[in-house]
Amino acid sequence: MKENFEGVTLLITHYNRSSSLEHLLRSFQSLGCAFEDIVVSDDGSKPEHQAYLRKIQSEFSFRLITTPQNKGLGNNLNKGQDAVVTPYTLYVQEDFIPTKLFPARFRDALTIMNEQEKLDVVRFYAYKAYPYLKPFKNGFSEMLIKPWYANYGKIYYYSDHPHLRRSNFLQKFGRYAEGIKGDRTEYRMCVSFIQHKGKGLFYDDFKALFVQENSAAEPSTMTRKNLTTVKNSLIAFLRYGYRQLRYNFDIQFARYN
Template identity: 65%
Template sequence: MKNPTHSFPDVTLLITHYNRSSSLERLLKAFQDLDCAFGDIVVSDDGSKPQHLEAIRAMESQYPFRLITTPQNKGLANNINKGQAAVKTPYTLYVQEDFVPKPAFAQHFQDALEIFTQEKELDIIRFYAYFSYPYLEPYKKGFSRMLYKPWYTDYNKIYYYSDHPHLRRSSFLEKFGNYVEGIKSDKTEYLMCVSFIQKQGKGLFLSDFNAMFDQKNSDDEPSTVQRDNWQQQSRNPFIVLLRTVYRQVKYNYDLLFDKQA
């Protein structure tokens, strides 16, 4: 068997999965087709139905991964926590099962990994988003530093962290704490954003944030996570103003008082 063109032995690909085995196989095959290999692949399953677990186990002969399961669904936070706990390499590439890497993945990821190993203060490098992080400072190789100050007025400043595909140090949870379990995934992500800012996390953002991944959902396997789309809410100027003021107050309060619920 030939050596892969793109090998990342210090990186574990961590994939969270729930009832979308076809999407998972598509993701694994896409990395294989790009001739990318990782030090380890962990598939963390959140209590999927038996037919999906059977399908995953059937993939094990073709794709080298470790399956971490739970007897019942416990939510995305638990799924990430238990998956991250199984990682043994220094770095983690976190991807949910409905994403697909593009041909540009390998070069951008190699650049990100080189930057990460050189810049010891970095905690995360983000590869995908629905819209650009609002405060960026150009860095190098197509990446920008994310900037955060309390007085920045764009409320999207809070999304300094995101659950979308990213590279992070495998000690990430030791620094920022586990994901809060037993609540909605949006709230879990928000609380990690708060912790990331409070504990002075530092990160980069891929300026061309659609270059490395596509997010694909089908009618057969629709998204299992429902998120509020802030970009499509009312454009009434008065409502927009009220919402903006509320968010500024709420975010600064949560950051100041270490709100965790």
């Protein structure tokens, strides 16, 4: 069954993983998902990857937005979103694959966004559940945030993982920070999303709609400091305390409802 998602642009950020991008596009195609527009924002990939993108461009009918040199995640997101002309944007990085459950749930999300003008995003994937949720409907929950909430996971009120958003996102929450590492870019948008009173839903079964795939041939290009992955209990405790102080300091000027 084909699903035509009018008013939606599929925005994909890409860097040196053209085979992964093709797999993503074929997965949407096999599920019968058709979008009004598809934008692939490439961050100065190697020539062989750019050549492959141009090879498959006509087959999948996407607009390719390029840059002569790598400028980082922030620039890639900004120029990609700038190219979107539809009311809604489905943002997906190239290493994610939609499951067979996605089309129906995405239709639900789109209907909800049309009905609820206060909503800015609907999130479909996460490494773990957002800590403060209020059941909404159709398997979605409203994300909540208050200054006294103790779980530092509250900072991820926004996430770069697959989500539906209104295409005026940059006008409302500001542009992504450029010239810094990708994890810092995401963090700054998290803070801005809170400060500008963003509203969003979170899909409860957050591993059911997308699968993240990183092959040996095309591994993830995101690198993080070793401290964030260390399992030593003392370091974990110190990191927790640091995050509580840092996150609350960064968002203390946010205005909460």
